[in-house]
Each structure stands twice: as structure tokens, then as C-alpha cells.
Amino acid sequence: MGPILQVDALYGGYLPNKPVLHDLTFSILQGEMMGLIGLNGAGKSTTIKNILGLLQPQKGTIRINGLTLAEQPLPYRATYAYVPESPELYEELTIREHLELTAMAYGLSREDYLSRSHALLEQFHMQDKLNSFASHLSKGMKQKVMIMNAFLIEPSLYIIDEPFLGLDPLAIRSLLELMVKMKNKGASFLISSHILSTIEKYCDNYVVLHRGHMVAQGNLVELRDQSELPAASLDDIFYKLVKGDS
Numbered sequence: 001m002g003p004i005l006q007v008d009a010l011y012g013g014y015l016p017n018k019p020v021l022h023d024l025t026f027s028i029l030q031g032e033m034m035g036l037i038g039l040n041g042a043g044k045s046t047t048i049k050n051i052l053g054l055l056q057p058q059k060g061t062i063r064i065n066g067l068t069l070a071e072q073p074l075p076y077r078a079t080y081a082y083v084p085e086s087p088e089l090y091e092e093l094t095i096r097e098h099l100e101l102t103a104m105a106y107g108l109s110r111e112d113y114l115s116r117s118h119a120l121l122e123q124f125h126m127q128d129k130l131n132s133f134a135s136h137l138s139k140g141m142k143q144k145v146m147i148m149n150a151f152l153i154e155p156s157l158y159i160i161d162e163p164f165l166g167l168d169p170l171a172i173r174s175l176l177e178l179m180v181k182m183k184n185k186g187a188s189f190l191i192s193s194h195i196l197s198t199i200e201k202y203c204d205n206y207v208v209l210h211r212g213h214m215v216a217q218g219n220l221v222e223l224r225d226q227s228e229l230p231a232a233s234l235d236d237i238f239y240k241l242v243k244g245d246s
């Protein structure tokens with residue numbers, strides 16, 4: 001089986017002839033969790049926008065299950081769920097309506113919808129908010145709704161931008177447990193995060209971006225080799241890779 005996500009020689013950005021991303025190449029296999037790390041402005045969100053199809057690659061290709069967005073827009077988009085850094089909800093819809101809308105859009109059976117949404121609401125301690133409007137929720141609760149919507153459809157690929165931001169410690173734990181559960185069932189993850197001590201415990205591989213360039217990639221052992229820091233933590237490796245040049 002080929003990679004679920006393949007990024008090849010990607011150049012991308014916001015202005016023609018002024019790429020923010022320079023020659024990114026990496027792939028994510030089935031059941032793999034990839035950490036995308038870099039300083040503010042390194043290009044993590046721009047990479048994600050290219051993968052989602054919100055930005056067009058200026059050069060290079062992005063394939064999900066071997067297909068580009070232009071070749072097969074529907075299967076391409078149906079493969080992933082995306083959780084943005086800041087929650088984006090319909091203010092005038094309730095949590096229940098958000099979940100039902102997602103279930104309908106992705107063709108979930110009523111049975112799957114009911115059992116999965118019940119489990120998710122319990123996991124994130126949101127049962128008593130089911131009929132609350134999004135506009136009446138706290139920021140962390142809104143983030144939980146985004147997360148529940150993503151996990152409801154059980155996609156093959158989860159793309160999560162700063163997953164831990166704004167969540168309370170219980171919710172962070174629930175999210176991590178859920179990620180591990182889905183990974184064990186074969187799902188893949190692309191996680192962009194600054195919380196290196198947490199992602200070090202969960203990710204299999206990393207892409208380190210610096211000023212739009214990939215300065216290292218691989219698992220922790222390979223990153224230790226590449227940075228010549230045997231036994232170092234991800235935090236120490238990262239610091240060495242980007243220090244003095246930020």
C-alpha cells in the first residue's frame with residue numbers, strides 16, 4: 001500500500017514568484033503519526049493549506065491515496081478531516097446540529113452516528129451542552145466541537161493544527177487517547193504543534209520546517225543523528241536545528 005499522503009517537491013505561498021515553502025518532500029503512511037514542527041512563520045499552516053486545497057501548489061504535487069485534488073476532488077477531500085487552530089463553527093447551530101450535519105455530509109449511518117456521537121460527547125464531557133448554540137460555548141468547548149466532528153467521521157487522515165491549544169488537561173488527555181485509538185485502527189495523522197514534549201511521546205516521524213525549508217525529517221533517532229545530538233529530546237534537537245537563525 002502506498003502512502004496516504006505524499007508531498008513532492010512542493011513550493012507554495014501567497015504571491016506568485018514569492019514562495020513561502022521551498023521544495024518540501026515528505027510522506028505519511030497508513031497508521032503513522034507525523035509531527036510538523038517549526039517556529040512561528042516557518043510555514044506549517046501554509047503547508048496544511050496546500051494539502052487541504054485552500055492554496056494551489058506553485059510547484060510540485062500533493063497526493064492523497066495516490067490522487068491529486070485536481071484529479072479526484074471528492075475522494076481526495078473525503079479522505080481527511082481537518083481541525084483548524086481556531087474553531088470555525090456555525091454560531092446559530094447547536095452542537096447536536098453540527099454533529100448531525102457532519103454525519104449527513106459524510107453519509108454516516110444513523111447507528112454509527114448515534115454510537116460515535118454518544119461516545120465522543122462522553123469523552124469530552126459535553127453531554128449537557130448538546131443543545132447549546134455554538135455562540136454560547138467557551139473557546140475550549142468550541143474546539144472540542146471541532147474535534148468531535150472530525151473524529152465522528154473516522155477519516156483515514158486527520159490533519160490537526162495545534163491540537164492542544166485552548167483545551168483543558170482532561171480534554172487533552174481525551175484527545176490523545178482518541179488519537180492513539182484511531183491510529184491503532186489504521187488512521188494517519190499530521191499534527192502541527194509547538195508542544196514538543198507532548199508530540200515527542202506520540203509521533204512516529206517529524207518534519208522540521210525552518211523559514212519554509214525542511215531542515216530535518218525522520219523519527220526521533222534519525223533526528224538525533226541529523227542534529228548530532230545522541231539521546232537528546234525533541235525540544236533540544238529542535239533548538240539546535242533552528243537556533244541562531246531565527
Ligand SMILES: Nc1ncnc2c1ncn2[C@@H]1O[C@H](COP(=O)(O)OP(=O)(O)OP(=O)(O)O)[C@@H](O)[C@H]1O
Pocket residue numbers: 014020038039040041042043044045046047
Ligand atoms: N494570508 C497570508 N498572506 C501572505 N503571507 C502569509 C499569509 N499567511 C501567512 N503568510 C506568511 O507565510 C509565512 C509562513 O506562515 P505560516 O502561517 O505558514 O507559519 P506557521 O509555521 O503556521 O506559523 P505559526 O506557528 O505562527 O502558526 C510567514 O512569513 C507569513 O507571514
